[in-house]
Amino acid sequence: MNSTPPPSPTPNADPRADDNQQDSASAGRRPIDIVNAGLKRRYAAEKRFRFMGATAVALGLTFVALLFFNIISNGYTAFQQTYVQLPVYFDPEVIDPDGLIQAGDLNADEINKELIRVNFLKLARDALRERFPEVKGRSAKRKLYGLLSPGVPQQLREMVAHHPELIGERRETWLIADDDVDMFMKGRSTPVKRIDTSGSATIVTVPSSDDTLQIISSGADFNVVFERMRTATPTDKTTADGTTLDSDMPSYLIAINHGLVKVESITAHDITGQVLLPLKNQDPATPRSWELLELSNPQSARRLKDQELAWVLSLKDAGALKKRFNTLFFTQGSSREPELAGIGGAFMGSLFTLTLTLLFSFPIAVGTAIYLEEFAPKNRWTDLIEININNLAAVPSIVFGLLGLAVFINFFGVPRSTPLVAAMVLTLMTLPTIIIASRAALKSVPPSIREAALGVGASPLQTQFHHVLPLAMPGMLTGTIIGMAQALGETAPLLMIGMIAFIVDIPGGFTDPSTVLPVQIFLWADSPERGFVERTSAAIMVLLTFLIMMNLLAVLLRRRFERRW
Amino acid sequence: MSHNRPMTMPSAVSKTLLEHADTNPGSPAVNFQAEAPPTDAPPIDAPRERPMTTIAATAVQPDVIPRADTKTATDSSRAFSSTLGDISCLNPRMQCRDVDVWYADKQAIKNISLDIGRNEVVSMIGPSGCGKSTFLRCLNRMNDSIPSARVSGSIKIDGQEILDKHVDVVPLRARVGMVFQKPNPFPKSIYENIAYGPRIHGLTNHRTELDELVETSLRKAGLWEEVKDRLDQPGTGLSGGQQQRLCIARTIAVSPEVILMDEPCSALDPIATAKVEELIDELRTNYSIAIVTHSMQQAARVSQRTAYFHLGDLIEVGTTEQIFNQPQHRLTEDYITGRFG
Known part of the structure; x- marks a missing residue:
């Protein structure tokens, strides 16, 4: 390769360059021109950053929206x-x-x-x-x-x-x-499709069996079904003339004369079927007075079989089946039966646990923060304590559960799976969060306030409690609420101390066996019944509502404290 | 006064000094300022024959101090050997003797001795970092809150030692109040700002008494007319000058004997400054006041005595008139005439 660069027509290279060029070259070295040259790059960087920020926010919001949509669409029916x-x-x-x-x-x-x-x-x-x-x-x-x-x-x-x-x-x-x-x-078992009929139906009893009927239609009403059977799910019983339905195929019911007949075999013009609900009479039915119901989910994939569905449909048509607001969900404790399972027990358990956690952790944490920040001598010991507090915040929460099991339950004999022991474990877990936030809040109080108080002769304790603490309180409350929210959503440590037990009763006190919302969600999410799917989502909604209410309360409290000055 | 008592010399230089000071082995505080800040001032005849006060006469003369050959005569006149002027006063409220303050390993003030008289304003002037605020904070032990600070020496209020470890600082601070550089009212109502001190000390028994005390304090601070209709509003909502007078009123409310002011007007405009200065002058009739200021005009206006600090040393003390008109020390003169600082 030729390493010699091609001669470039720079102004300096040519001593006879005209004056204009020389002027612009010397002018190009003025600071303002250097600044201007860099401006485009700077603006581009800023634009890029703004774009990335906006994208990140949009992405985050999308996922939050997705999450909420998923939870609410799954859970609102509960x-x-x-x-x-x-x-x-x-x-x-x-x-x-x-x-x-x-x-x-x-x-x-x-x-x-x-x-x-x-x-x-x-x-x-x-x-x-x-x-x-x-x-x-x-x-x-x-x-x-x-x-x-x-x-x-x-x-x-x-x-x-x-x-x-x-x-x-x-x-x-x-x-x-x-x-x-x-x-x-709630439409989570099988869709019911109603197919209108065009021909009039004649009912013929089958002599060999009491509850079998043959229904002959004058129109091609059954052809639709028959064709679908023949093409979609052909079995060895399918012939050119007709087919027999089994439980792996969608079920077809004929609603006629206030009765229901389940289609068992079908040809283009007639069906033979079992009576699920007795017919009022066996008169021929005019077109449109009878209809064909398709239960597209096969019987084998349903918990409710065709017979039960027939009863349900009849109750529903009679207006004897209604969805009403589910008060049980809010008032009952847990249950093995989804329709009886409620969030009330877990809610009360969470309430008791959080109350105790707040009572335990707030005074201890604020006291620790004040002592460490304002009174403790600054030496190697306090440094060590500080480092350890910061490290505690990063300890996996299940470790706290093990500690609670070993120390509180096995050594001190605190009753297991009670709000009391849960609160003690959660207190350990939230302490570092609150201490760190409280210390930051104390640090942010201007020293001039301390000097002012000391200057008029307040003792250090009076200085703290009369002047520094009120100013640091909003920050401390924020930290406390973050800690409480963490405690409210915590599952892992509580599993170790027996909160996972199946408890039906609603706890009435701090030493009653109970469970808490996140553990209840965990338990329900594990249950196989379909009814628990929606209840899990509904319980998540309750938990989130609880959280949002707590955060609102924190914001209000903080506003109140701040608005004073 | 007690200025002639023996004391320990911290450095080898001082030891050398002692050997030369043959007339008086128990020499007073001698701290040779080996590296006086070089100035561009034209060489002036060193005023070695200046009339010395009794204290200064016992001091080691600068010219006997061994020093590098490069030092000029001008430097020697700026060297510090001992506080010039009379540190004592007739009727002292506070007596400070040989006060040293160390911040960790750094000595902030060295061997300061100064009296603060009754019903007088003592102003402390000097360039930044010369230790005047540090000294002021010793007077009500505000330095206690700085963990690395160590204070030694003796400070007495009405003959009672305050630097002793066992002295309770709470009553001390009730006797020696302080006004800070930046107005720092509590983020509470104006009323609460004044009432707080009396309340924690239990100075009043009834609400009416407290109301009266608040009013008199605000009146003394010249703030009553301006705030009497809004006592329940936050003190932080006042203007800077009003806030500083509120802080002064807060200090007065606990009836101190001494008021310490740390550059009380540095954050104020000239009009607010004038008001505060007027107030200081009025307060003098009842209180002893020690004020640190950067404004020499202010020192000249409000104080009866002035102390000039330089790099941790108390260079010169005297009546304000004398300090500003006939400074004895070159450093004082340089500072007052604006050559440096």
Whole structure:
């Protein structure tokens, strides 16, 4: 390669360059021109930085929005619960065979005691059987009873306890539906597609079986289904004329004459099927008075089978199935049944735990911060303590749980899985956060205030508590709230001290076994029932609301303290 | 006064000095300023034959001090051997003797002895970093809050030693109040600013008494007419001059005997300064006042006696008139005439 640079026509190279060029060359060395030359680069850098900042903010907001959208869309349905309306007969023979309650001599406690033994399940089942008298056989009945939540007896017991006058009456009562019914009502089980019909239907009984019917349509109503079967899911039972449906295929029901028939085999013009709900009569149906229902989720992939769905659909059509605001979710403790599981126990547990944590950690942390910052001699020991406090803030939280287990529970004998021991562990965890924030707040108080106070003869303690502390308080509160928010969301250390236990009761005090919101979320997220999916998201919403409220409170408090001056 | 008592000499130079000072082995504070700041001042005849005060007469003469050959006669006249002038006064409130202050390994002030009389204003002047504020802060032990500061020597208020470890600084600071360079009112109401001191000391029994005390303090500070309608408003909302007078009122409210002022007007405009100076002059009738100032005019206006500090040494003390009109030491003269500092 030729290393010699090509001759460049610089002004300096040519001594005979004209005056203008020489002027501009010398002018180019003026400081302002150097500045101007660099300006473009500087502006570009600034623009780039602004763009990157805006992008980062937008990205962050997008993810937050996604998170909220996901949680809310999953969880909002949990705030509603399906109830079944059934005519319950509060049979005095079952509830009050001796007439003690009806005599009216008992107080509330005694009534409760009496009602403990009563078989309210029987009342609910009687009501169901009354609604569906055609159901026969043990297994069919058991399926029917499954539409109601196992919490129904308790619900009825409480109703009777509050209103003893109900005994002997027949009431249309809204009872808690099972979570499978609830899921179906919220559209999480299977979509139901209604296909209109064009032909009139003739019903023919099949002599070999009681509950099998053949329905012949004058139109090509079944052809749609049949074609779909033949092309989409051909089985060895599919012929050119017809096919038999099994449980891995979508289910088809025919709603005709107030009954439901499940399609079992199909040809272009007729179907044979099992009666799920008895028909009122077997008259031929005019076009559009009967319809074809498609349950696109195959029966094998559903918790509610076709028979149960038939009952549910019939209840729904009768207006006896409704979603109402889910008060249980806020008032109940946890449960194995999603429809009975509530956040109330965890909420109270969190409240008790946080209250104690605040009571423990704030005074200790502020005291430590004041002592270290204002009173302690500055020597190697205090340096060491300071370094260790900073290091504590970085210790994995599960280590604090282990420490709580070893020291508080095993050594000091603090009762396990109580808000008390949880608060002690969380106090250890939040202390460094609050101490560091409080020290920073104390440092930021101008020394002139201290001098002023000392100058009029205030003692060091008076100086701190009358002048420095009020000024540092907003910063300290901010640190405390950050620490509290951390404590509210903490799961790992609490797992070690028994907060993961399945606790149904709502804690009434600091030494009652309880759980807390994040642990409850963790437990529910682990549960296989579909009903817990929405409840997990709903519990996250409650937790986030709790957090946002706390932060709002902190902002308000800080404003109040700051607005004074 | 007690200026002639024996004392320890910190450096080898001082030891040499002692050998030369044959007439008086127990020589007073002698701190040779080996490196007086070089100045561009034209050489003037060294005023060696200046009439000496009794204290100065016992001091070692600059010319017997061994020094490098390069030093000129002019330098010798700027060398410091001992405080010139009369450090004592007739009716002292506070008596400071041989006060040393060390910040860690650095000696901030060296062997300062000075009296603060009753009903007089003593001003302390000198270039920045000369230790006048440090000395002032010793007088009510504000240096205690600086961990590295060490104070030795003797400071007495009405004959009572205050530098002793066991002296309680709370009552001391009630007797020796302080006004700081920057106005530093508490971020509380004007009323609370004044009432705070009396309240923590338990000076008043009733609310009415406290109200009266607040009013008299504000009146003495000349602030009452300006703030009487807004006593419940924050003190930080006042103007700079008002804030400084509020701080003075706050100091007066605990009825101190001595008021220390650390450049009280450095953050104020001339009008506010004039008001504060007027106030200082009025306060003199009841209090002893020690004021540190950078303004020589201010020192001349408000003070009866003036002390000139230079690099940790108290160079010269005298009546304000004498210091400004006939300074004895070259350093004082240079500073007052504006040659440096």
